[in-house]
Amino acid sequence: MSKFVKKPREAPAINTSSLPDIIFILLFFFMVATRMRETDIKVKQDLPKATEMEKLEKKDLLSYIYIGAPGERLQKELGTAPRLQLNDQLADVEDIAEFIDAEKAKMPDENRSKIIIALKVDKDVNVGIITDVKIELRKSNALKLTYITTQKVEK
């Protein structure tokens, strides 16, 4: 067995001076990539809480409609009545049909009928405006709808 015993030899040192650079690149990647919000939300968004949600994993099918009172900075011009936000701009209920068409046009053909409209609605909004939105969606034949909510913590 003695022939397997190695003579003490100094292990060559691995040069780790470039390791911080690699890690920093990773770090910067994560810092940059995790900015997830693509649109600047101009309306108030305090979502209601619920328990019976499903995870929405098919992101490419989702189109967002934001509803809420205009944010504080915009309230001087626009008042406090709830408004819709489609993409980056405030809009009215009548603009939904056009918005749906535009969103469908962005999708590949086979997905167009599967479009899911995600409603992000502030909890102080009245149901009336949501009803109007739903009628517009039905007219545009976008029938799959999801109310985005946050998880309620059970007491």
Add this chain to the structure above:
Amino acid sequence: MAKSGKKSPEINASSMADIAFLLLIFFLVTTEIAIDEGITVTLPPYTDTPPPPVESNDRNTLTVNVNSRDQLQVEEEVTEVRELRAITKRFINNNGADPSFSDSPQEAIVSFKGDRGTSYDMYINVYNELRASYNDLRDEASTRKFGKPFGDLIDTTQINEIKDMYPIRISEAEPTDFGAAGG
């Protein structure tokens, strides 16, 4: 000015990697790649003709109304939201026992009607409770039959069996318009 020939001392950079690693791990843990969660509903296709009015004394229909002041009424009786789930479950799972409740889960329809002035928060609360009633019943049935909750079932035939036992039938009527002041 500059002194020549003196070697500048080397900075030990071996801990730099550790610091960067810590930062990296911090970012990895704290950033949630937000997957939105939502309550999904399917709307009926648009028609010009209004849907036929729901027969409210029918035993197979549970009428749930919310008025513009966020008050809840179930089968003409004022109710608290926290009682709603129990009532709905009893209604769905009645199987003909109580004459004022449904004949069977397949025939049971929950008719939900709000007002244009109802707050969205209340609306979601009530809708969530109605969904929860169905999900609870499905979970119970699934645990009884297959030994695990409905959400954990993988086999499609099992999923469909439970879905057929408790089909979700929540119909939303056009909201009333009594208290829409301020939209």
